[in-house]
Amino acid sequence: MKLQTLTASEEEVMRVIWKKGSIYFRDLVNSYPEPKPHQNTISTFLKILVEKNYLVTEKQGRIYLYSPAVSWEDYKKIVTKKFAESYFDNSGIDLIKLLMEENLIQAKDFNQFFEVKTTVVALQETEKDNPVRDLVNELTSEKKSKKKDKDKKKKKKK
Numbered sequence: 805m806k807l808q809t810l811t812a813s814e815e816e817v818m819r820v821i822w823k824k825g826s827i828y829f830r831d832l833v834n835s836y837p838e839p840k841p842h843q844n845t846i847s848t849f850l851k852i853l854v855e856k857n858y859l860v861t862e863k864q865g866r867i868y869l870y871s872p873a874v875s876w877e878d879y880k881k882i883v884t885k886k887f888a889e890s891y892f893d894n895s896g897i898d899l900i901k902l903l904m905e906e907n908l909i910q911a912k913d914f915n916q917f918f919e920v921k922t923t924v925v926a927l928q929e930t931e932k933d934n935p936v937r938d939l940v941n942e943l944t945s946e947k948k949s950k951k952k953d954k955d956k957k958k959k960k961k962k
Contacts, residue, residue, distance in 0.1 A: 807874065807882055808856050817849045818858060818872065818879070826871040 810818060820835050821827055827835075833846055850870060853859040858879075862869045874882075892898040903909045 814849055814853060821870060821872050822876040826869050828867055828869055
């Protein structure tokens with residue numbers, strides 16, 4: 805089921821319901837600060853939200869209990885995906901670049917998402933003519949003076 809986007813007013817109603825968990829119509833009306841919207845306006849929003857599958861109703865006597873059918877976390881994911889699709893051509897990288905340019909996130913914030921793992925592999929002594937091992941040995945062995953090397957080469961030639 806694909807969910808439709810919410811208008812600002814519909815989202816405002818949903819935020820109250822997400823915060824409360826489940827709510828009766830009268831409690832929803834009372835949660836608004838003065839000047840409160842008309843009851844018919846709120847009732848219309850509730851009807852639309854049920855039709856858009858954001859709310860489920862449970863009849864309790866003559867009144868209804870309204871509960872969210874979509875969690876706040878799921879709604880954030882839906883909105884973020886549509887936002888990235890509309891403004892960033894589905895590119896998460898471009899979205900991250902903008903967030904970094906606006907100093908909303910820092911490079912260090914990514915440390916919690918990535919872990920650097922290293923593995924050390926021992927070289928086997930049985931390998932013959934291994935250029936990597938030879939290079940490592942050359943780099944890690946004690947340095948000999950150039951003069952001694954030259955003297956040894958001269959003796960070998962004789």
